[in-house]
Amino acid sequence: MFADSKIEVVQKVSSEFIYDEASNMCTRPTWVEISRSRLLDNYRYLRELAGDSADMLAVVKANAYGHGLAQCAPILANAGAAWLGITSVEEGVEVRSYCPPSTRVLVLSGPWQGEGDALLEHDLTPVVWEPFHLDELEAAAAKRGLEPQSLAVHLEIDTGMARQGVPAPFDRDDSCELRNLLARFHPGSPLRLEGVMTHFSAADELDSASFQRQFSRLAHSLECVAAGGLTFQWLHAGASATLLAGKDLPPMREMAKKHGARLMFRPGLALYGDAPRFAPQGTPADESAAILKPVLAWKTRVISTRVIPQGETVSYNATFRAERATKLALLDAGYADGLDRRLSNRFALLVRGEFAPIAGRVCMDQCMLDVTDIPGVASGDEVVILGEQGTHTIDAYMHADCTGTIPWEVLTDIGHRVHRRLVD
Ligand SMILES: *Cc1c(COP(=O)(O)O)cnc(C)c1O
Numbered sequence: 001m002f003a004d005s006k007i008e009v010v011q012k013v014s015s016e017f018i019y020d021e022a023s024n025m026c027t028r029p030t031w032v033e034i035s036r037s038r039l040l041d042n043y044r045y046l047r048e049l050a051g052d053s054a055d056m057l058a059v060v061k062a063n064a065y066g067h068g069l070a071q072c073a074p075i076l077a078n079a080g081a082a083w084l085g086i087t088s089v090e091e092g093v094e095v096r097s098y099c100p101p102s103t104r105v106l107v108l109s110g111p112w113q114g115e116g117d118a119l120l121e122h123d124l125t126p127v128v129w130e131p132f133h134l135d136e137l138e139a140a141a142a143k144r145g146l147e148p149q150s151l152a153v154h155l156e157i158d159t160g161m162a163r164q165g166v167p168a169p170f171d172r173d174d175s176c177e178l179r180n181l182l183a184r185f186h187p188g189s190p191l192r193l194e195g196v197m198t199h200f201s202a203a204d205e206l207d208s209a210s211f212q213r214q215f216s217r218l219a220h221s222l223e224c225v226a227a228g229g230l231t232f233q234w235l236h237a238g239a240s241a242t243l244l245a246g247k248d249l250p251p252m253r254e255m256a257k258k259h260g261a262r263l264m265f266r267p268g269l270a271l272y273g274d275a276p277r278f279a280p281q282g283t284p285a286d287e288s289a290a291i292l293k294p295v296l297a298w299k300t301r302v303i304s305t306r307v308i309p310q311g312e313t314v315s316y317n318a319t320f321r322a323e324r325a326t327k328l329a330l331l332d333a334g335y336a337d338g339l340d341r342r343l344s345n346r347f348a349l350l351v352r353g354e355f356a357p358i359a360g361r362v363c364m365d366q367c368m369l370d371v372t373d374i375p376g377v378a379s380g381d382e383v384v385i386l387g388e389q390g391t392h393t394i395d396a397y398m399h400a401d402c403t404g405t406i407p408w409e410v411l412t413d414i415g416h417r418v419h420r421r422l423v424d
Pocket residue numbers: 059061108199238239240241266267268269270
C-alpha cells in the first residue's frame with residue numbers, strides 16, 4: 001500500500017533483465033536478490049523471541065545492511081515493526097518516503113549541528129547524549145513554536161561501549177553528567193524523554209561478565225532518571241545477539257517493568273538471516289541462530305570466456321600462472337561492487353552448481369574464474385557470489401573468514417551500483 005514506485009519497478013522486473021531504477025534501462029548483469037518471505041520469516045521469529053511484552057525496532061541502517069532500504073524498510077514496517085533504526089538524517093528522510101506515517105524512525109547516531117530542522121520536518125526521533133544535541137533540538141523547536149514536551153527524544157547511556165551515550169554513573173554519587181542532562185527535561189522544555197537506551201558490547205560472549213557490568217550500570221542510571229522525577233515510555237537495549245541468546249531477556253523485562261516502561265529490542269543482522277558467532281559454541285543460542293534464513297543472494301553472469309595456454313598469467317601483476325591450458329570466465333563484478341580484492345586467488349564462486357576458483361587479482365569492475373574443470377561454461381551463465389546454487393551455498397561467513405572480517409561488513413560492502421530486486 002505504501003510501496004514506493006521504485007519498488008514496483010523492482011517487482012515488475014523480468015528475471016532475465018536487470019533494471020536501473022533511475023533510468024529504467026537494462027544495465028550490467030550484477031545484482032542482488034532480496035527474499036521478502038525470508039525477511040518476514042526472520043522478523044516473525046525474532047518478534048516471537050522478544051515476547052509480547054516487548055516492541056521491535058528493526059535496524060535498517062547502512063542501506064538495510066546492504067539489502068536495500070527501499071526494498072526492506074516497507075516490508076519490516078508493514079510487518080509490524082513499531083520502529084525503524086537508521087544512522088543518518090538522509091536515511092531517515094528516505095525511510096519516511098517508503099513507510100506508513102505511523103512508523104517511528106529513530107536516528108541512532110545523534111544529531112549533528114544544523115540537523116535539528118530536518119529531524120523535525122521529517123518526524124525523525126533523535127538519540128541524544130551531548131548537551132549540544134539538546135541545544136540544537138531546542139533551537140529547532142523554538143523556531144517552529146513547538147509546545148512543551150512535544151519533541152520526543154531517546155537518551156543513550158554509555159554502559160560500556162565507550163562509543164556514544166552519556167556515561168553511566170559508576171556508583172550512585174558519580175552521575176554529574178547524567179544529572180545535568182536530565183535537568184534539561186523540565187516541564188517547560190519542548191523536549192520529552194520518550195526512551196532510554198544502551199548498547200551491549202559483547203552479547204555474543206555467553207560466558208562473559210560484561211553483560212552483568214553493563215546491566216548494573218544501566219540499573220544505576222535508571223535510578224537517577226527516576227530520582228529526577230522522569231518517566232519514559234521505552235527502555236531499549238539488545239541487538240541480534242541478545243535476542244538469539246535469550247539468557248538476558250528475563251532481567252531486562254524485569255527492569256523495564258520496574259520503571260513502567262515497555263522493553264524494546266533492536267535486531268539488525270538477524271533480520272537479514274545471519275547471526276553472530278556465539279562463544280562458547282553449541283549452546284541454544286546456536287540453535288536459535290540456525291533457524292534464520294539469509295535474505296540476500298548476490299549474483300552475476302559470465303560475460304565472456306577464453307582459453308589461455310599453459311604458462312600464461314592472469315590479471316594484474318601475474319599472480320595466477322596457468323599450469324595447464326586454462327579456461328577463464330570473465331565476470332562483471334569487482335571490488336567496486338564490494339567483491340573484496342583480498343579474495344583474489346583465495347576464494348571460489350558458484351557456476352553451473354560447482355565451485356570455480358577466482359584466478360588472479362580481482363579488478364575494480366571485473367574478475368576472472370578458472371572454469372577449466374566445469375564443462376560447458378559459457379557467456380550468460382549465472383554465477384553466485386553469495387547465496388545458493390544447486391546443492392552448494394556461499395554464506396557471508398565464508399567471505400568474512402577469507403578476508404578477516406565479519407558478515408556485517410561483507411553485506412554492507414555490497415556496492416550501491418549493484419541493483420537490489422525483490423524476488424518473492
Ligand atoms: C547496529 C546496531 C544494532 C543492531 O545490531 P546487530 O548486531 O546487527 O543486531 C542495534 N543497536 C545499535 C545501537 C546499533 O548501532
